[in-house]
Amino acid sequence: xxxxxxxxxxxxxxxxxxxxxxxxxxxxxxxxxxxxxxxxxxxxxxxxxxxxxxxxxxxxxxxxxxxxxxxxxxxxxxxxxxxxxxxxxxxxxxxxxxxxxxxxxxxxxxxxxxxxxxxxxxxxxxxxxxxxxxxxxxxxxxxxxxxxxxxxxxxxxxxxxxxxxxxxxxxxxxxxxxxxxxxxxxxxxxxxxxxxxxxxxxxxxxxxxxxxxxxxxxxxxxxxxxxxxxxxxxxxxxxxxxxxxxxxxxxxxxxxxxxxxxxxxxxxxxxxxxxxxxxxxxxxxxxxxxxxxxxxxxxxxxxxxxxxxxxxxxxxxxxxxxxxxxxxxxxxxxxxxxxxxxxxxxxxxxxxxxxxxxxxxxxxxxxxxxxxxxxxxxxxxxxxxxxxxxxxxxxxxxxxxxxxxxxxxxxxxxxxxxxxxxxxxxxxxxxxxxxxxxxxxxxxxxxxxxxxxxxxxxxxxxxxxxxxxxxx
Numbered sequence: 001x002x003x004x005x006x007x008x009x010x011x012x013x014x015x016x017x018x019x020x021x022x023x024x025x026x027x028x029x030x031x032x033x034x035x036x037x038x039x040x041x042x043x044x045x046x047x048x049x050x051x052x053x054x055x056x057x058x059x060x061x062x063x064x065x066x067x068x069x070x071x072x073x074x075x076x077x078x079x080x081x082x083x084x085x086x087x088x089x090x091x092x093x094x095x096x097x098x099x100x101x102x103x104x105x106x107x108x109x110x111x112x113x114x115x116x117x118x119x120x121x122x123x124x125x126x127x128x129x130x131x132x133x134x135x136x137x138x139x140x141x142x143x144x145x146x147x148x149x150x151x152x153x154x155x156x157x158x159x160x161x162x163x164x165x166x167x168x169x170x171x172x173x174x175x176x177x178x179x180x181x182x183x184x185x186x187x188x189x190x191x192x193x194x195x196x197x198x199x200x201x202x203x204x205x206x207x208x209x210x211x212x213x214x215x216x217x218x219x220x221x222x223x224x225x226x227x228x229x230x231x232x233x234x235x236x237x238x239x240x241x242x243x244x245x246x247x248x249x250x251x252x253x254x255x256x257x258x259x260x261x262x263x264x265x266x267x268x269x270x271x272x273x274x275x276x277x278x279x280x281x282x283x284x285x286x287x288x289x290x291x292x293x294x295x296x297x298x299x300x301x302x303x304x305x306x307x308x309x310x311x312x313x314x315x316x317x318x319x320x321x322x323x324x325x326x327x328x329x330x331x332x333x334x335x336x337x338x339x340x341x342x343x344x345x346x347x348x349x350x351x352x353x354x355x356x357x358x359x360x361x362x363x364x365x366x367x368x369x370x371x372x373x374x375x376x377x378x379x380x381x382x383x384x385x386x387x388x389x390x391x392x393x394x395x396x397x398x399x400x401x402x403x404x405x406x407x408x409x410x411x412x413x414x415x416x417x418x419x420x421x422x423x424x425x426x427x428x429x430x431x432x433x434x435x436x437x438x439x440x441x442x443x444x445x446x447x448x449x450x451x452x453x454x455x456x457x458x459x460x461x462x463x464x465x466x467x468x469x470x471x472x
Contacts, residue, residue, distance in 0.1 A: 003336045004034035007329075008079040008143075010072050010132060011086025012038035013045035015299055016172065017148060017326060018085070019306070019319075022053045024329035025064040026320070030336035031329065033063040037075040040086075046070060048303070051310055052319075059316045072132055076139040081332050084129060084155075085148040088446070091299065093124060095292030096442050104435050106425045107275050107287040109241035113151040113206045114270045114397065115425040116435050117290075119404050119416060122154050124446050126408045129155055133163045141165055144335075144377065146328055148172075153205035154401045156346045157366045161405060168378055169346035171205050171368065173263040175327040176343055183213070186227045187220065202358050202369040202383040203390075204397045205346050206266035209259035211384050225254045241291055242266070245284040249274070252282075257390045270397065272424055334373045342372050342381070351380050360385040365398055396422065411450040 007025070012018050018038070025036045036053065040046040046068050053066035069075040076082065097117040098108045111117030129149065136145050147155045147169040156169030180199065181191035193216070201210040213221045232248035242265035249268050254260045261267040268274050269287065276286025308314040325333065327343065334341045349356050349365040356362075357369055357380045371378035386394055400419050407415035413436075420432035440452045 002080070003030050005031065005080035005332065005336060006035040006037065006078055007031070007081045007083065007332060008037040008039060008072075008075045009083050009085060010039045010075075011084065011149075012040040012049045012068070013042055014085040014148075015090075015302055016085070017083070017328065018049050019052070019302075019323055020326035021083075021329055022049070022056060022066075023320070023323040024325040024333070025053075025066070026057060026060060026062040028325055028329065028333045030333040031064070035065040035067065037067045037069060037079065039069045039072045039075045041070060043070060045303075048306055048310065052306055055310065056316050056319050060320060073135050073139065076135055076143075079136075079140040079143045081144050081146060082132070082136050082140070083146045083148055083328055084132060085328075086128070087121075087125060087149060091292045091295040093120070093443060093446065094290055094295070097121070097439065098290040098292075100438050100442060101425075101435055102289050103438075104431045105275065105277055105427060106431075106435065107289055108425070109244075109269050109287045109290055110206075110266055111269075111290045113153070113266065114400070115423055116420060116439055118151045118154065118401075119419060119423075120439050120443065120447075122151055122404050122408065123416075123448070123451055124443070125149055126155070126158065127448070129158065130162065133159060133165075133167075137163065137165055144168075144332075146170060146331075148328060151205070151401070152346055153366055153368075154404055156205075157401055158405045158408070160348060160364065160366060162409070166377060169205070169366075170328055170331075171263075171344075171346065172327040173206070173266065174201075174208065174344035174368065175330070176341075176370075179262070179344075183224060184215070186231065187215075187223055188227075189215065200370070200381075200383045201262050201344070202367050202386070203262075204366070204394055204401070205368045206263055207270045207394065207397055208262045208267070208344075208368050209257065209386075209390060210262050211259050211387075221260075225251065225260060228254065228260065237285075239288075240294065241288040244288060248284055258387050259390055270393075270424060272427075275425065277427065331373055335375055335377065338374045340372065340374070342370050343378075344368055344370050345378050347371065347378050347380060349380075351382070355382075357381065357383045358386055360391055361394060365394070366401075393424070396424065400424075411448065413451055413453055416451065 025031050050068040094111045098111040101116045108115050108117045145167040152169045152171045159167045177194040180194040180197045184191045196216045198214045200212045203209050228247050229251035232251050246264040250264045274287050309316050346368045349367050350363050371380045403415050403419035420426050421429045426432050
């Protein structure tokens with residue numbers, strides 16, 4: 001893999017990635033001097049990000065080049081990496097997903113991966129992902145295709161089933177070494193000793209669990225578990241839906257499953273325990289529903305900050321001080337300079353030697369786990385078996401995701417009903433049908449018509465298995 005690559009970012013108006021990608025192209029030695037191609041269908045947002053890239057580059061005499069495109073096909077030829085990081089009207093539709101689902105007793109604190117929120121976000125975004133992946137295969141077949149769009153696991157499975165090229169899927173929730181540093185702080189240790197912390201974790205994206213942890217050669221899993229419990233006892237309601245009572249829930253799930261959730265702000269949404277429907281309630285309140293207003297404000301604040309750099313009211317030197325690289329650019333940098341670093345990414349459950357990192361889950365289980373990276377991409381490290389009970393929950397979520405993928409590929413509404421009927425948050429088949437109907441009516445301008453068609457069709461087992469997995 002060459003240094004100074006050509007990186008194409010589809011979704012240049014991204015709340016979470018574009019500014020960090022611009023910073024990385026200026027500052028990371030393996031990327032500095034390369035080309036960042038910014039792509040967005042919103043010409044105003046595209047123009048602002050392109051100006052930000054140029055202005056911040058001029059301020060430090062950066063040798064990197066920045067190009068802007070409204071049509072992704074124009075940007076793809078010659079690309080070494082293609083990063084998907086887009087979502088149309090994200091907060092608007094997640095608010096609809098969560099509000100309507102709550103009417104049926106389904107409480108989603110994030111609403112972008114499991115439950116009706118995950119299904120409908122897939123339905124809104126899958127078509128461009130298929131179109132882009134086909135174009136990548138046609139126009140830059142040697143490029144790495146990196147999915148950063150939620151539901152990351154569902155779209156990773158879709159690529160596994162349809163895309164013959166090189167790919168993996170990302171979520172920034174477990175960015176190393178920052179996650180390791182947070183564990184060390186929790187235990188009262190020096191976070192700068194993060195290289196001495198060895199962890200093994202895996203699971204479907206946003207439903208990942210830590211199975212073991214050693215620090216300086218000592219087993220610290222129980223110590224970390226107790227640290228979560230101790231912090232949970234002092235926990236106050238943080239208000240924000242994804243942030244509420246996470247230490248308490250982490251400790252409780254550790255007690256039950258013998259493994260600690262690694263992204264509890266998402267994981268708690270995958271389980272029925274915190275829905276508020278039980279005869280005996282948990283010690284924490286039911287999940288609060290995703291707050292659209294807060295996400296909308298974050299987005300507005302981002303664009304206000306960008307404008308402040310562009311109009312000169314804030315010196316662009318602050319941009320260089322404030323930002324750092326993100327998960328995707330760190331990985332791309334490692335692939336270019338081969339510094340041997342490891343990252344948590346979403347890939348099929350298969351190691352280089354043909355073994356399964358999680359031996360009691362299938363080879364085509366699409367899991368987030370720690371991988372060593374070099375120019376050839378991700379190399380999954382051994383994890384170990386998933387505890388019983390937790391293994392069954394992982395398989396149920398994988399089946400929900402696979403059914404959602406198959407529904408999209410076959411344009412089959414009945415498979416969506418099946419996916420929702422077995423979803424851990426949906427409490428009846430009638431609920432699955434009703435929430436599907438109401439969400440379709442509320443969002444049909446953004447959906448394909450087959451989602452609302454109630455004519456059932458039968459499926460053979462061959463159809464449901466789909467295309468055999470194309471492993472990296």
